[in-house]
Amino acid sequence: MLKKVSTFTFLLLILTSLLTSCEPGGDDGPQANGGNFGWGASGLSIEKVKSKMNNVPAIITKPSSTDGGIYISRTQHYEEPACHGRPAFWSDHFEIAADSDSIPRSILQKIVAMAEVNLEMFAGHLNLNNTDLITVAFGGRIGICVLNRTSSHGSGHGSALVISAYNSNADNGFSYEYTLHKHELMHILDSQFNHNEHGFNVTPGWWVEGLAELSSGAPILSAKQWASYHNKYAPSRNIIADGQAESGSYNAYPLYTTIVAYLQSQGLGPSAFKLFIQKDRWHGLDTIDTSPCPSDRVFTGACVAPANVMNNFEYQFNDILNSSTSPLSSYGEFETNYYNLVLNWLQNR
Numbered sequence: 241m242l243k244k245v246s247t248f249t250f251l252l253l254i255l256t257s258l259l260t261s262c263e264p265g266g267d268d269g270p271q272a273n274g275g276n277f278g279w280g281a282s283g284l285s286i287e288k289v290k291s292k293m294n295n296v297p298a299i300i301t302k303p304s305s306t307d308g309g310i311y312i313s314r315t316q317h318y319e320e321p322a323c324h325g326r327p328a329f330w331s332d333h334f335e336i337a338a339d340s341d342s343i344p345r346s347i348l349q350k351i352v353a354m355a356e357v358n359l360e361m362f363a364g365h366l367n368l369n370n371t372d373l374i375t376v377a378f379g380g381r382i383g384i385c386v387l388n389r390t391s392s393h394g395s396g397h398g399s400a401l402v403i404s405a406y407n408s409n410a411d412n413g414f415s416y417e418y419t420l421h422k423h424e425l426m427h428i429l430d431s432q433f434n435h436n437e438h439g440f441n442v443t444p445g446w447w448v449e450g451l452a453e454l455s456s457g458a459p460i461l462s463a464k465q466w467a468s469y470h471n472k473y474a475p476s477r478n479i480i481a482d483g484q485a486e487s488g489s490y491n492a493y494p495l496y497t498t499i500v501a502y503l504q505s506q507g508l509g510p511s512a513f514k515l516f517i518q519k520d521r522w523h524g525l526d527t528i529d530t531s532p533c534p535s536d537r538v539f540t541g542a543c544v545a546p547a548n549v550m551n552n553f554e555y556q557f558n559d560i561l562n563s564s565t566s567p568l569s570s571y572g573e574f575e576t577n578y579y580n581l582v583l584n585w586l587q588n589r
Contacts, residue, residue, distance in 0.1 A: 276457035276458075276459065277289060277361075277418065277419065277422070277456075277457050278361070278419065278422055278454075278455050278456040278457035278458075279361055279362055279365040279366075279455045279456075280360070280361025280362060280363075280364045280365040281361050281457070286414060286415060289357065289418060290414070292357045292360075293350070293353035293354060293356075293357050294353070296331065296349075296352065296353040296356045296357065297331070297332070298349060299329040299330060299331050299336065299345070299348060299349055299352050300329060300330050300331075301327070301328075301329055301330075302327070302328040302329060302330050302335065306379070307328075307379075309327065309328060310324075310325050310326060310327060310328055310337075311323045311324060311325070311326050311327075311328040311335065311336075311337035311383065311385070312324060312325070322339035322385060322387060323337040323338065323339050323383075323385035323386070326338060326339065329345075329348060329352075330381065331352045331355075331356055331381075332356065332370075333355075333356060333359055333370055333371070333374060333381055333382060334352050334355050334356065334381050334382050334383070334384055335379065335381040335382070335383050335384070336348050336351065336352050336383075336384040336385075336386065337383075337384075337385060337386070338385075338386040338387075338388065338405065339385065339386065339387050339388055340388035342388055343386055343388050343405045347386065347405050347406075348386060351384060351386060351403060351405075351421070352384065354417075354418055354421045354422075355382070355384060355401070355421065355425060358418075358421060358422045358425050359373060359425065359429075361422075362425070362426070362429060362455065365455075373429050373432055373433070374429075374432050375432050375433070376399065376431075376432060377399040377432060378399055382399055382400070382401065382425075382428055382432075383399060383400040383401065384400070384401045384402075384403065385400060385401070385402045385403075386403055386404075386405050387402065387403070387404050387405060388405055389404045389405065389406070390404070390405075390406045394420045394421065394423070394424040395424060395427075396423075396424035396425060396426075396427035396428040399428065399431070399432070400428070401421075401424050401425060401428055403420075403421060403424065419456045419457055419458075420456075422455070422456035422457070423452040423453060423455075423456040424452070426451060426452040426455045426456060427448065427452050430443075430448070430451060430452075443553055444480070444483040444484070444553070445483045445484035445488065445496075446479050446480065446483065446484050446485075446495070446496040446499055446500075447496070447500065449493050449496045449497075450493075450496030450497050450498075450499055450500035450501075451500055453493050453494075453496065453497040453500075454497050454500050454501055454504075458493070458494070458497045459494075459497070460494070460497055460498040460501045460586075461494050461495070461497075461498045461586065462586060463583055463586035463587045465494070466495070466498060466582060466583055466586055467583065469491075469492070469494055469495050470485075470495060470579065472491075473485040473486060473487045473489075473491060473492040473495060474486050474487075474492070474495065478575070478576075478578075479495065479496075479499070479578070480499075480574065480575040480578050481575050484496075498582060498586070499578065499582060502578075502581065502582045502585050502586075503574075505585060506564075506566040506567060506568050554571045557571040557574075558570055558571050568581075
């Protein structure tokens with residue numbers, strides 16, 4: 241996991257991104273966004289993005305005095321274990337390791353540079369410092385595990401990003417790779433915003449992926465596309481009430497992106513968003529199961545937040561709504577009428 245608009249919308253946006261960022265399969269293959277690099281990158285060309293990356297200092301070897309210099313298990317986080325016990329490297333805000341000696345250090349540097357630039361862009365968009373976006377990451381750095389594979393793959397949960405070494409071999413090259421990384425980093429930051437060190441589901445799927453997509457530059461649908469996509473991927477389902485479309489595939493992501501963009505338009509701007517994401521809603525839920533996810537990475541009860549998480553989401557939504565100038569009256573109104581609300585907004589943009 242999204243754009244800029246009113247107070248209430250932005251707050252809401254962040255809430256949902258927490259819930260889906262814990263999806264077990266990761267985000268293999270989100271669509272490239274046609275050159276829009278998302279939050280904090282307005283007007284930037286590929287060349288300017290690459291120039292920013294070139295200015296990121298070189299990674300350093302993790303000191304042997306810290307964890308023996310190796311990348312160790314974040315036991316409270318859903319994470320690919322392939323990099324555990326591998327030599328690790330540091331940048332200012334990230335710790336990176338590869339699952340294979342065949343991945344050159346230059347690839348690790350490129351991936352870290354993308355991460356540092358995206359972190360700075362997100363912070364700038366929200367008028368925050370980079371470190372404000374990292375609240376519970378292990379050792380104060382977000383982990384990155386790089387897999388030796390040529391297929392496109394990315395996932396982000398809790399405090400760890402897992403990414404393929406050669407995503408640039410995918411269609412659309414650098415643009416695809418960069419925006420994929422930005423999408424996954426938003427999942428992590430969404431957990432960090434809410435002091436969620438586990439990456440468990442605590443917000444609806446449409447919110448999680450909609451926020452990650454919108455913030456990484458994905459386009460919103462036209463009114464005609466909205467009706468067509470909804471009829472195809474959620475013909476008999478209320479996306480908001482049920483948490484996602486009938487098809488949970490990447491094909492439904494444009495629906496989620498458009499819903500989140502609509503919410504932004506209803507009164508949620510960066511300032512309100514900033515206040516909202518810094519609220520610690522996670523630890524106020526006393527029935528959360530803090531057990532790690534099963535070692536086989538199958539998501540069962542230990543990885544699913546209780547019902548009061550969603551009750552809390554709705555409460556926060558209404559609380560933000562009440563203090564905004566949004567024309568929405570309540571979460572209930574949004575849940576019941578979101579299809580027509582979004583359609584009317586798209587028709588009148």
